[in-house]
Amino acid sequence: MLAILGGTGPEGKGIALRLAMAxxxxxxxxxxxxxxxxxAEALKELAPDLRVTGDVNDAAARQGDIIFLTVPYxxxxxxxxxxxxxxxxxIVVNVVAPMVFNRGRAKAIQVEDGSAAEESQKILPDSQVVAALQNLSAEDLMQPDLEMESDVVVCSDHREAKEQVSAMVQRIPNLRAIDGGALEYARYVEQLTTLLVNINRNYRCHSTIKIIGP
Ligand SMILES: NC(=O)c1ccc[n+]([C@@H]2O[C@H](COP(=O)([O-])OP(=O)(O)OC[C@H]3O[C@@H](n4cnc5c(N)ncnc54)[C@H](OP(=O)(O)O)[C@@H]3O)[C@@H](O)[C@H]2O)c1
Incomplete structure (x- = not known):
């Protein structure tokens, strides 16, 4: 069972939709x-036969084997x-990209611990935090008929957890997981989202990333 904490927002719902479709x-x-x-009901109207339920965060966290975190920083x-x-x-998959909006422009929040992901690992020393999915557009995730096209950089200090999350990401058709290394590299992935949000505004698009080389 996967749990999406803060899963009522666009990003959490989009991830829930795609993983349930998988x-x-x-x-x-x-x-x-x-x-x-x-x-949960709204998602079931978007695609047939989804196994999706809803509950308060605490109960969802208890039920989940892998937990996704999709709340604002x-x-x-x-x-x-x-x-x-x-x-x-x-395993806790951190999708948070810390940012604030000022006159319509996104600006990254400088997190004392380096990144939202590292901060969450500090709060959860007995969990395996994996940073992933921060560069995916919620609008694209929420269109079940739209094929996703993106790379997903995955960072963690826990090798097996990173491999498990990478395999899960790749259950969403056309997404490719890229090993981004240790959790300390998550800061660059999180901040990239701020850049993508501003590119989206400049070009009226849903931008994402592809890594050329690997
Ligand atoms: N939107 C995107 O395209 C996108 C893309 C990449 C990454 N992200 C990241 O994904 C995360 C979620 O994005 P989003 O746009 O879905 O966010 P959102 O709509 O602002 O928030 C998601 C959910 O978090 C809960 N929430 C809000 N404030 C909270 C608080 N102070 N404490 C606890 N729960 C709170 C709310 O659920 P309830 O009121 O139901 O509890 C809300 O529906 C963010 O960290 C964002 O940086 C978003």
Missing amino acids: GEEVVIGSRDATRASDA EGQAPLLQQVAPSLVGK
Whole structure:
């Protein structure tokens, strides 16, 4: 079972949709049980036969074997502190890209620990944090008939967890996982999202990344 904490927003719903379409069972987490089940129902209307449910974040964290984190950066630390006991021994996939908006322009937040991913590993010393999926457009993820076209850089200090998440990413057709190395490299991937958001605005598009070479 996959759990998406903060899964009622566009990015979490999009990831839930694509992974459920790939056959995974997903529980969407929220601070509010009704919002969670409404989001699950909305996804089931987009594609047939999805196994998606909704629950409050704490219950979703308990149910999930692999946990995705898709809240805004400011919500990350309080949420993780709250659900930490339910995440012990589990893989936590951090999708957070810390940024603020000023007059329509995105600006990266400088995180004291280097990145949202590293901060989450510090809060969750008994979990295996993997940073991934931060460069995927929620709008594209949410269109079930649109084939995704992107590379997904995956960073972690836990080799097996990184391999497991990379394999899961590649269950979404046409996505390729790229080993980005240790978790300390997640900062560059997170900040790239800020650049992509501004490119989207300049070109009115949904930009993403492809790494040439590997
Ligand atoms: N949107 C994109 O295209 C995109 C692309 C790449 C990466 N990301 C990253 O993915 C994450 C989610 O993006 P999003 O656009 O889906 O965000 P969002 O809509 O702003 O938030 C997602 C969900 O997080 C919960 N939430 C909001 N504030 C919270 C708080 N202070 N504490 C706990 N929960 C809170 C809300 O759910 P409930 O109210 O139901 O609890 C909300 O529906 C962000 O970190 C973003 O940087 C987004």
